Amino acid sequence: MVMQRITFERPTDHYDERLYSIDEKICALLKERKELSNGNPGFPHDDAIYNWAKQYGLYPDYINSLFSSMMDEEEFKPRVEPTKFLKHIPVFKTYEHKDIMYTITFIRQYSNASVVYLYSDWDSTNEVFNEDKPHNFFQLSINDTYDCWSEGGGGTDGHMSHHFVVSPALPDNLSGISLRFKDRSMPFMKDQAVLEFEIRLD
Template sequence: MEHYLPDYVKIVLLFYLGGENMKRMSFEPPTDHYDEQIEAIDEQICNLIKQWKDLSNNNPGFPTKQLITNWAKEYNFYEDFLNSVFADFLNEEIYRPIVEPKGFLKNIPLLKSFEKDNKFYSVTFVRQFENASVVHLNIDRISSDEMFEWHQREHTYFELSIVGEGTHYDCRNEGGGGSRGHESFTFIVSPSLPDDISKYKLVFKEYKVPFQKPTGYEFVI
């Protein structure tokens, strides 16, 4: 039986699992005109989205299937269109401006690891640039699963946060990939991390794709 994935799910999967070479394309307006009669309505839409974020503390969840069905009938929309709209609201972070590392300085050995349930997590070095740092998380596992079973299993990804001394760090998951025995994820951290590795900790939290559902699993190295 063939499984159908809506386009909005495919986009998010590509972002999180597409690897570090996947770069965002510049946006081009899909039309050459704009009906200025609806400018006030469009501004109201922006205002309502802002209220929606504030009221829910930017954690709104997702409308139930019945609500989507009701609204589609009431306002004459396709259900998948509404699913796509509300799904996009949950993925604002993927549109955050990208910091491209520039001005390579050096590699700093880190050699830190964590092991649990036959999985070995490691970060061997931090790549330092003038405006950012690049962190590679490696995951190695002992697995006897058949390749088909590996592809069928539920996929997850990791997000990185930095615990340091007063500085706020923006951490972007640039994607990842691998095989049944090895995976890796690349993160861009800005501003650059201190050269002294004792001044910060790397906190990795696991999420399910495509809608950033935390699994509750995290570790610090």
């Protein structure tokens, strides 16, 4: 089942209209910041956060939260809810890495989107492996034509499933389509070994 995003509700009906021009400038600066960084701004250093907090009378954690939310802009992009189920397209493609088998068995087709299911399986009887195994949260990308986002997943011992929505819907003929998965288990961590792999559907 695809999760629905919770609709945003205004925290208060109050607004000081004297702030309108300032808030408009903030939006303009956000746009300028995004364009200047080509959508990859990174995160200000701790010294900068501390200096700005001291200079402008703000809490460092408050500034950190603002810049953190700026890094998550894609999470707020309007998303399509799959409607009118059409069929399943069999795939049966696998990728193995460090004793974990990643599998795509089928793609679920809807009139306005596709749903991709990535399964990961490993030996649940290996206690040492289970203790060291990271909890993976994958990101899916295809190309500029398609928007992809995770809808979560779940699992049991030795098995996990990850669900992704793709919009617009993938073609029934999947020849030439490649699914690129990137592990997002620890976002924004420095010097981390990131798992990336590609599954070709042709």
